[in-house]
Amino acid sequence: MRITLRSKAALCVATALAAAPLAVTALPSSAASPDQVSVAAQPLEGSSNVRVEGSRIILGDAPATMGSVEIRQRSGLAELDPVRFPSATSAVIVGYTSGTPDKSSAEVDVRALVNSKWSEWTPAKSGTPTALPGASDLVQLRIIVSAPISGGKPWVGDLTVQPTDQAAAGQMVIQAAPLKSRVFATREGLVGGTTANGHVIIQRDHFVALPSRRGLSSNDGGSYSVKVCTTAGTLRCAFEPVWDVGPWNTKDDYWNPSAIREMWKDLPQGRPEAQAAYQNGYNGGKDQFGRTVLNPAGIDLADGTFWDALALTNNAWVDATYLWTGDGGRGTVAISSGYLNVRNAASSNGAIVGMAGKAAQITVECQTTGQSVTGSQGTTNVWLRVHTGMYVSKAWISAGTFGAC
Known part of the structure; x- marks a missing residue:
């Protein structure tokens, strides 16, 4: 780990x-x-x-x-x-x-x-x-x-x-919409290292780390994925699987409500303990291991997510949506390696405005027709809108049928 x-x-x-x-x-x-x-x-x-x-x-x-x-x-x-x-x-x-x-x-x-x-x-x-x-x-x-x-x-x-029909406390609730919160993102790096789920980190990799195993996907899996979007400059979004645990803590499932949060139950939902420690001196300004928290990081981004998908040049605040915490249209990125480009139009000629990593879940708002593309799911002219003004070809997405845009 x-x-x-x-x-x-x-x-x-x-x-x-x-x-x-x-x-x-x-x-x-x-x-x-x-x-x-x-x-x-x-x-x-x-x-x-x-x-x-x-x-x-x-x-x-x-x-x-x-x-x-x-x-x-x-x-x-x-x-x-x-x-x-x-x-x-x-x-x-x-x-x-x-x-x-x-x-x-x-x-x-x-x-x-x-x-x-x-x-x-x-x-x-x-x-x-x-x-x-x-x-x-x-x-x-x-x-x-x-x-x-x-x-x-x-x-x-x-x-x-x-x-069992015996009473059990602390029941999790899947919300109508997944939680979104603004958190500080840091670059993970560590190329050649091994993540908490056994993935060996490669150059310009695509995944994220969150400070709890509760939302940790298996190696090469994407059951637990996040949508991460920039908050300054040109809007870009990434859809990435959670393949590692960090930063700072390992039992800080801050996306959960207080009643079921593993630690730090007095913090509001969506606020990482490291952020509270850094900004407000919470827990004496320390993480769960007693280390002085030196930045408010609530999510780590692999290099490909950081540099290529979001075009970040420094650690930054991002809007993170924890997709497994709520309902809504979904698809799965069906590629064997690398990433899928997210474009600003239903065409391979559209400008790249984000990326989606291998096995990641993506949000789907609706579908439209555009350029015909051949991919792992066959040949199709159907494109999926994954965010306002952002599209991916269904040729690379395992998903059902959605309403028209």
């Missing part, structure tokens, strides 16, 4: 399933009172730095990832096959055993398919009901294991999950 220190001193799920079908473990529909079901210790593609021993998922042997010189960790992440229940449930009980030697840690998270898309990951305490953001018959578990640079191998094993 990378924890950045920025200073001079220091799925639309339908398309995701179509692209990479998942095996689904089902509970028997004949069960009057469904029993718990065992979840196989079989990490899916996109998992990183874990190995399996019997029923246990154990931290792998990859070295500590790049990041702050003060805090470096070895980290592993494993997503498991989804589990389907015979009927929808609003809460689940996750069971597991774990081992955390030598100051290491192990966490199990759960998410649910609600309104045809995956909800945010929520930590699940073994044997305790965990609320889902809505009634769902499909849930998925994720394992995160971390340890100091040398030493122990944390593990999680004997995983089970079952629906």
Whole structure:
């Protein structure tokens, strides 16, 4: 896991399933009172730095990832096959055993398919009901294991999950529109390093980092994506997957309301802890690790997002929209590498006004006709409006049909 220190001193799920079908473990529909079901210790593609021993998922042997010189960790992440229940449930009980030697840690998270898309990951305490953001018959578990640079191998094993009608506190709510907030953006850099989801950073890469794993996509996945737009000069927007954790904090899901925010529950929704610490001396001006916060950063941008998509030359304030927090038209960027240009007209001759990274979710306001383009989704003259005055060809977007512009 990378924890950045920025200073001079220091799925639309339908398309995701179509692209990479998942095996689904089902509970028997004949069960009057469904029993718990065992979840196989079989990490899916996109998992990183874990190995399996019997029923246990154990931290792998990859070295500590790049990041702050003060805090470096070895980290592993494993997503498991989804589990389907015979009927929808609003809460689940996750069971597991774990081992955390030598100051290491192990966490199990759960998410649910609600309104045809995956909800945010929520930590699940073994044997305790965990609320889902809505009634769902499909849930998925994720394992995160971390340890100091040398030493122990944390593990999680004997995983089970079952629906429950027991009350569970802290239910997440998917809003009518996703949250947008103005935050300070810093450039990540760190080419050659490894992100929290196992992605190796390349030159002029396209992704973002947010300071909580709750909105962390799997490697090469885009279930959790953001729309980032400039706030000064010529308007440009980027659509990018969340592939890393940072800056400053690792448990600051500031896009969530106070009732379910993991830490800093007295801060208003949309305000990063680092911003409050830097501007107002919140928490004594320090982050969760006790470091003095030297800038108000709430999002990190990979170099391609920073320099090319948004044409930034220095750290800057941006408008960030956390797409998984709300409903609305969506599509998925269906390219094997690189990025997709966002243009100011429904034509490849239109000026570039932004970019969309591999696997990123994009907002779709409507569709129109324009230049015919051939891409991963075939040949089409349909273009999607992703923001006022901004278009992408549907030839590169996995999406349904939308109303005319």
